[in-house]
Amino acid sequence: MNIETYRSYCLSKKGVTESIPFPKLPDVLVFKVKGKMFTATDINTFDSFSIKCEPETIEELRAQYDALEEPSYFSKKHWSRVLVDGSISDKILCEWLDVSYHLVVAKLTKKARLELESL
Template sequence: MNIEDYRLYCLSKKGATESIPFPKLPNILVFKVKGKMFTATNIDTFNSFSIKCEPETIEELRMQYDALQEPSYFSKKHWSSVLMDGSISDKILCEWLDISYRLVVAKLTKKERLDLENL
């Protein structure tokens, strides 16, 4: 997966938006749904991206996949950094992005989820 495939896949999610929201980090591209982040990456390097994970399975996944690392700036209980070292198939990368998106959508208010369904 290259950065453009990543970007297009993220934007294919219902209600997804992209932005560079951190003035002091102009190279960090963030994807959100209803204002809540579900993934982010460095657009200059695209050597990794962050995803939200299920706390119950995050440690097991990290043990199974060397490319799944503890994040630098996010909660280690809920987020992982995915190293783009070529060891993870695009199919699995997309599945992880799907999970991250679904976890964020699940935390939205009922009204926000209904608005999203009606897009």
């Protein structure tokens, strides 16, 4: 996966916006749904990206995939850093982005979820 594929895939989801919200981290591109982050990456290197994961399966996935690591800046219980090293297929990477997106959507208010469904 390259950064353009990653970006296009994220933006293809309902209600997603992109921004560079951290003044002290001007290279970090963040994708949000209804204002809640579901993935982020460094736009200059694109050597990894962060995703939200299910706490019940996160350790199992990290044991199964060497390219799935504990994140540097996020909760290790809910987030993982995915190395973009070619060891994981684009199909699986997209599935993980889907999981991250849906986990965030599930935590939105009922009103926000209804607004999202109407898009």
